Amino acid sequence: MAHVYYTLPNLRYSTLARFIFFADAVTCVTLWLTGGHTHYMEDMIIHFKLMESVFELACLALLKLCILFFVFIKLEKLAMEEIEDPYNPKRKRNKTLLHVFTILLTFLSLAYTTTKGVLVLVNKTYNEVDMHSTYIACCIAAFAFSLIEFLLCLLYPVFLRKLKVFRIKHQLNDEGEEVVEGENGQPKKKKANLGRVLSLVKL
Structure with missing residues (x-):
C-alpha cells in the first residue's frame, strides 16, 4: 500500500508574513531600548506618558508576534486539512473566526499606531513634545509594520486557497x-x- 503525505515549500506566503512579524518586534524593541539610558526607560514605564514613550509600541509588536505567528501556522494547518476534508463545518467556522481575529487585531494595531504617530509628529512640530529621535523612528516603524501586517492578513485567504497547487x-x-x-x-x-x-x- 502506497504511503502519501504532503509538505509545503519553505519559501511561501506564511513564512514571509511570520518573518515580518518577527522583524516588527525586533525593530520596535530595539528602537525603544536604544532611546535612552536605563533610568530614563524605567521612568517612561513607571510614569508612562503617551507623547513621550514608545514602551507600549514595543509591547504591542511583541504581542502581535506571539499571537499572529502561531495563528498563521494554525490557519495554514486548517487549510491543508480542508483540502482532504472540505465538508467539515466546524473547521470552516474555526478558520473564518481565526482569520477575522487576525484582521481585527492588525486593524486595531494600525489604528493605534496611526493615532499615536499623528499626535506625536503634530506635537513635535509645535515643540510641545521632546521625544528622542529613535522613539520617533519607532512610531514610524510601528505604523509601517502595522499597515503591512493588516494587508497581509487581508490577503492571507487568497494564498490559503492556493495551497492545493503549492503543496x-x-x-x-x-x-x-x-x-x-x-x-x-x-x-x-x-x-x-x-x-x-x-x-x-x-x-
Whole structure:
C-alpha cells in the first residue's frame, strides 16, 4: 500500500508574513531600548506618558508576534486539512473566526499606531513634545509594520486557497523509491533510505 503525505515549500506566503512579524518586534524593541539610558526607560514605564514613550509600541509588536505567528501556522494547518476534508463545518467556522481575529487585531494595531504617530509628529512640530529621535523612528516603524501586517492578513485567504497547487506530494512507490511531485507537477524520484521509509510507515 502506497504511503502519501504532503509538505509545503519553505519559501511561501506564511513564512514571509511570520518573518515580518518577527522583524516588527525586533525593530520596535530595539528602537525603544536604544532611546535612552536605563533610568530614563524605567521612568517612561513607571510614569508612562503617551507623547513621550514608545514602551507600549514595543509591547504591542511583541504581542502581535506571539499571537499572529502561531495563528498563521494554525490557519495554514486548517487549510491543508480542508483540502482532504472540505465538508467539515466546524473547521470552516474555526478558520473564518481565526482569520477575522487576525484582521481585527492588525486593524486595531494600525489604528493605534496611526493615532499615536499623528499626535506625536503634530506635537513635535509645535515643540510641545521632546521625544528622542529613535522613539520617533519607532512610531514610524510601528505604523509601517502595522499597515503591512493588516494587508497581509487581508490577503492571507487568497494564498490559503492556493495551497492545493503549492503543496508538494511525497509517495513511496512499489520499487521502494520516494516520488516527489513539485509545484510544476513533474515527479522526481528519490531513493528511499531507512529513515525515509520508517517516517512514511508512521503516517
